[in-house]
Each structure stands twice: as C-alpha cells, then as structure tokens.
Amino acid sequence: MNTTAQPLATLLRQLKPVQLRLLAELNNSQALGVAAARVGIAQPAASRHMAEMEALLGLALHERQGRGLTLTPVGEALARRAARIQIELADAARDISEAATGRSGVVRVGAVTGPALSLVLPALTEFQRLYPEFRAEVTVATSVHLCEQLRAGHLDFALARLSLGETQLDAHRIAGEPLSLVVRRGHPLVVLPNITLDDLLRYEWVMGDDETLLTQTVMARLADLHAPAPLRRISTSSFLFTLALLNQTDAIAPLATPVATSFSGNPSVPFVTLPLDLGMTVAPFSLVTRIGTRLTPSAQRLADAILGMA
Incomplete structure (x- = not known):
C-alpha cells in the first residue's frame, strides 16, 4: 500500500460538501465571486473555505492571476472529482425518488x-x-x-x-448514418429522368463549415468520385435555417437519410429526396x-x- 496516499485519502474525506461544490464551480468560472454565488455563499465565506481546504490538505489548490484566479494542477484534479461527485449525488436523488414513489x-x-x-x-x-x-x-x-x-x-x-x-x-x-440529398418540391432536378453528378454540381449545396463531420464526409466522397467541391455561398449547421434555404432557393442539402425519409413520406412537406445515391455515409x-x-x-x-x- 502507498503510505503517502493513505493519509491524503483520509484528509479528503474531511472535506465538506459545500467545499467540493465550490471547487467544482470554481473550475468552471475561474472567478471566486461567481463560484460563490452559484453555491449560494458570500465571497468571504468562499475565500475561507478555499483556505481551509488548502490548510487541511497541505497543498495549493489555486493561485492569483491579475484580478482573477486559476486552479493549480492539483486543484483541477480535485475539482474534476468534485464535479463527478455532484453528478453522482444528483443521480442518486433521482434513483431514490423513483424507488420511493414508484414513478x-x-x-x-x-x-x-x-x-x-x-x-x-x-x-x-x-x-x-x-x-x-x-x-x-x-x-x-x-x-x-x-x-x-x-x-x-x-x-x-x-x-x-x-x-x-x-x-x-x-x-x-x-451504426453508420447514410446521407440523402434533399431539395424543395418543384426543384428543376426533380423533373429530370436521370440525374447525374454534373447536374447536382450546377446548384449550391447547403452544409456546415469544413470542420463538421457531415461536410467532411460529403467532400471525401466527392473526391473519391473525382468530382469538384460543390458551390457553397452559405454554410450553416442550423437544421431550421437549412430547411428555410431549401424552401426559398434551388439549393441542395445532404441530410441524414432518416430525416430525408420523414420528408418524402409526407406529401404536405415541401421537400423531397432526390433519387440518386452517391454512397455517402457518416461515421x-x-x-x-x-x-x-x-x-x-x-x-x-x-x-x-x-x-x-x-
């Protein structure tokens, strides 16, 4: 057994719940006043709790930086555990409530x-x-x-x-997530007997920025097909904004197939799935x-x- 770890473990058990909550909040806010307010105590009381924890453990948990403060590596490690304890206590309360009420x-x-x-x-x-x-x-x-x-x-x-x-x-x-191409009802592509990749690339595509997984998937698949990147004048990760663009323009949007299917099965929805599978599947x-x-x-x-x- 580690003879140095055992005394520290004993000391950690002496920390008060309010001190652990304060440390967890301090890790999020990096401001003692904000952390104190979230815990429901005054800032002088928060300062006293921090001093008591450091005196008890014999370790520095925070340090001043200008008008604010930061946690030391030791403080951050303890704060992460303190946050986990708060989550576990909240989940325990929910477990007990379900068991007690049967609901x-x-x-x-x-x-x-x-x-x-x-x-x-x-x-x-x-x-x-x-x-x-x-x-x-x-x-x-x-x-x-x-x-x-x-x-x-x-x-x-x-x-x-x-x-x-x-x-x-x-x-x-x-599972993986296949993608389909969605356009508005009445889109010029819908009336074509056979849609080609060249036909698709004549229109703007609505996708997120280059960091999003969906966009990376589309770009990688088009590269595999030796096709150029589609035109994107507007990039958005907002689903509602994407639908608005589709409704008001001739843009094309790659969307998860379950989302696209929910449109195709409802004639009252102003969007349709193009009958062309480019083999695009998100990880x-x-x-x-x-x-x-x-x-x-x-x-x-x-x-x-x-x-x-x-």
Whole structure:
C-alpha cells in the first residue's frame, strides 16, 4: 500500500460538501465571486473555505492571476472529482425518488439529428404509451455539444460520436448514418429522368463549415468520385435555417437519410429526396454515457429500448 496516499485519502474525506461544490464551480468560472454565488455563499465565506481546504490538505489548490484566479494542477484534479461527485449525488436523488414513489423520473437524452428521428422519437412515443407518467427532455445538437453536456451531468446519455482521445465518456457503437440529398418540391432536378453528378454540381449545396463531420464526409466522397467541391455561398449547421434555404432557393442539402425519409413520406412537406445515391455515409454514432456511472432505472429502460430498435 502507498503510505503517502493513505493519509491524503483520509484528509479528503474531511472535506465538506459545500467545499467540493465550490471547487467544482470554481473550475468552471475561474472567478471566486461567481463560484460563490452559484453555491449560494458570500465571497468571504468562499475565500475561507478555499483556505481551509488548502490548510487541511497541505497543498495549493489555486493561485492569483491579475484580478482573477486559476486552479493549480492539483486543484483541477480535485475539482474534476468534485464535479463527478455532484453528478453522482444528483443521480442518486433521482434513483431514490423513483424507488420511493414508484414513478418514472425525467430522462435527459441527447441525439444528433438523424438518430433523434429514427430512434429517439419512436422509442419515446412507445414509452409514453406504456408509461403515462414517463417524461423526457430531448436535446438535438452536434456531437461536440452533446458530449459537453454529458460530461457536465446535464444529460443521462446521448446518441453521438466521440472525439479521439476522449477519456470521460464510454460509447456503445450503433451504426453508420447514410446521407440523402434533399431539395424543395418543384426543384428543376426533380423533373429530370436521370440525374447525374454534373447536374447536382450546377446548384449550391447547403452544409456546415469544413470542420463538421457531415461536410467532411460529403467532400471525401466527392473526391473519391473525382468530382469538384460543390458551390457553397452559405454554410450553416442550423437544421431550421437549412430547411428555410431549401424552401426559398434551388439549393441542395445532404441530410441524414432518416430525416430525408420523414420528408418524402409526407406529401404536405415541401421537400423531397432526390433519387440518386452517391454512397455517402457518416461515421458510426454510438450510445454515449459517462464512464463509471450507472443510468437511473428510467434512463436505462429507454437506452435499452433504443438499442433494441437500432
């Protein structure tokens, strides 16, 4: 056994919950006054708590920099653990509430657009039929944003893609995400008997910037087909803005096939899928959770249902 680690572990157990909360908030804000306000204490009390922690541990947790402060490497390490403790306590409260009341709690799920429509939506529809009291909060966003929300404890799980080098999140791989090309009803391309790649490249394409995975996928596939990059006068990652552009212009948008299919099956929707498959598929998405944590019973049931549909 490490003789130096044991005394430190004993000392860490003496830290107060309010001190751990303060340290976690300080890591986010880098301002003692802001962190104190979020915890619900005065700034002098926050300063006293910081001094008490450093005296107890015999380690410097923060240092002044101009008018602000930063955490030392030791402080950052402890703050990350403190944040995890706050998340676990919040999840424990939800577990206890479900067990005590017998009612399903609120499940917070995130997803990128395609899986949100093809998996999350039908799973939630079925759950509402089976469990009338079941409630869910759904966030549809990019993988980067969803993973940030997941690390912060604002989501239970997400259908997203992990970045390389991720250390806090775990992923259960599900499937790749094929792309289809969507235009407005009445687009000149719709009346062509056979649409070619050259026909497509005569029009503007609506996509995100070059850093987005969808755009990188499209560009890589066009390069494989020895085709030039499409014209893009407007780049956006906003789904609603993309639909507005499609509705008012002759632009073409590569969208997740489940999203495109939802348009094609509804004649009242002013968008259609072009009958041409360029073989574009975005890298597989996964069911992503925080490493070392267990989902609440309600969240686990929903996650299992989604995996069963995939």
